[in-house]
Amino acid sequence: MNNSVSPHVQMVGESIPHIPWESRPANSSAVMWRYSHNPIIPRNATPTANSIFNSAAVPFQDGFAGVFRVDDTRRTMNLHVGHSKNGLDWEIAPQPIDWQFDDPELSTMVHRYDPRVVWIEDRYYVTWCNGYHGPTIGIGYTIDFAEFFFVENAFLPHNRNGVLFPRQIKGRYAMLSRPSDTGHTPFGDIFYSESPDMIHWGKHRFVMGPKAWRWESTKIGAGPIPIETSEGWLLIYHGVLTSCNGFVYSMGAALLDIDEPWKVIYRAAPYLLSPQRPYECVGDVQNVVFPCAALHDPDTGRIAIYYGAADTVTGIAFTEIDSLIDFIKSNSEL
Ligand code: BMA
Numbered sequence: 409m410n411n412s413v414s415p416h417v418q419m420v421g422e423s424i425p426h427i428p429w430e431s432r433p434a435n436s437s438a439v440m441w442r443y444s445h446n447p448i449i450p451r452n453a454t455p456t457a458n459s460i461f462n463s464a465a466v467p468f469q470d471g472f473a474g475v476f477r478v479d480d481t482r483r484t485m486n487l488h489v490g491h492s493k494n495g496l497d498w499e500i501a502p503q504p505i506d507w508q509f510d511d512p513e514l515s516t517m518v519h520r521y522d523p524r525v526v527w528i529e530d531r532y533y534v535t536w537c538n539g540y541h542g543p544t545i546g547i548g549y550t551i552d553f554a555e556f557f558f559v560e561n562a563f564l565p566h567n568r569n570g571v572l573f574p575r576q577i578k579g580r581y582a583m584l585s586r587p588s589d590t591g592h593t594p595f596g597d598i599f600y601s602e603s604p605d606m607i608h609w610g611k612h613r614f615v616m617g618p619k620a621w622r623w624e625s626t627k628i629g630a631g632p633i634p635i636e637t638s639e640g641w642l643l644i645y646h647g648v649l650t651s652c653n654g655f656v657y658s659m660g661a662a663l664l665d666i667d668e669p670w671k672v673i674y675r676a677a678p679y680l681l682s683p684q685r686p687y688e689c690v691g692d693v694q695n696v697v698f699p700c701a702a703l704h705d706p707d708t709g710r711i712a713i714y715y716g717a718a719d720t721v722t723g724i725a726f727t728e729i730d731s732l733i734d735f736i737k738s739n740s741e742l
Contacts (some may be wrong), residue, residue: 415709420636428495439735447721461716464525464701475523485521545570569629584630596627600670613670632702657696658682674740691718
């Protein structure tokens with residue numbers, strides 16, 4: 409039964425009455441809290457997986473579908489389809505997605521990782537970090553999560569964290585991305601680009617960069633598909649701090665202007681979630697929470713965020729739109 413009060417802040421999107429959900433723990437006042445049975449996907453959920461993390465889920469038919477990053481026991485990084493009735497228990501295909509290509513040149517991609525998925529107009533678009541002479545942003549689509557078609561690489565290498573907006577903005581498709589290098593990039597700003605056709609991308613605009621002396625002092629990158637709200641685009645993103653022990657990946661939030669999303673209206677100075685639980689602090693890469701998808705239910709204001717933990721397993725965390733917007737605004741330092 410749904411006892412919640414209607415949210416004050418409106419989110420655009422389909423109702424998801426069966427959104428995965430668990431109430432904020434009674435002893436917590438945190439703006440975001442973890443599912444008590446995390447991680448929801450173990451590292452070995454398919455026979456040859458080394459790790460399953462940094463993955464994306466969307467509502468599909470009477471349940472959910474998703475694209476999952478599976479690194480196998482060769483340590484090849486690839487994308488696999490998953491299905492779930494409740495968004496928490498997932499069946500992940502043992503074999504990677506078999507992309508269909510118009511141009512054989514592009515079928516030589518060496519690795520694929522960190523997918524995002526979004527319904528735009530008439531299909532589910534998938535973006536991911538695509539190895540084509542270095543990391544760039546691959547774009548593909550599916551209708552049914554059975555057949556997948558490759559569209560194009562959006563940018564020249566090197567780039568990561570390509571995240572589409574869920575609708576056209578002023579008649580153009582819109583994407584956030586993060587120009588990078590070929591390695592463990594020690595810098596990174598979020599940029600906005602637009603396209604008339606999902607193939608040609610331009611009009612690049614700076615959105616925001618790292619902030620000194622914060623959890624996001626080294627680099628930042630867009631996370632889930634931005635959520636359209638009555639207060640602006642809600643952007644959840646990851647930020648990286650360099651400690652004497654290496655990178656620490658946390659997640660934070662900002663609000664972007666609805667019509668000109670490269671304009672940041674509010675940006676929370678504190679993080680929303682940082683690696684603190686054993687499965688976030690210990691794994692193939694220690695101290696990582698890395699969000700790639702968010703489900704949101706406009707009727708209740710509930711938001712469920714899928715995130716990779718320690719580059720090894722997948723977790724889910726929850727927040728509510730009213731308290732999240734209040735947190736961003738009352739803690740904003742641009
Ligand atoms: C980033 C990406 C992510 C990964 C993170 C932490 O550069 O490669 O896939 O989760 O590093 O290792």
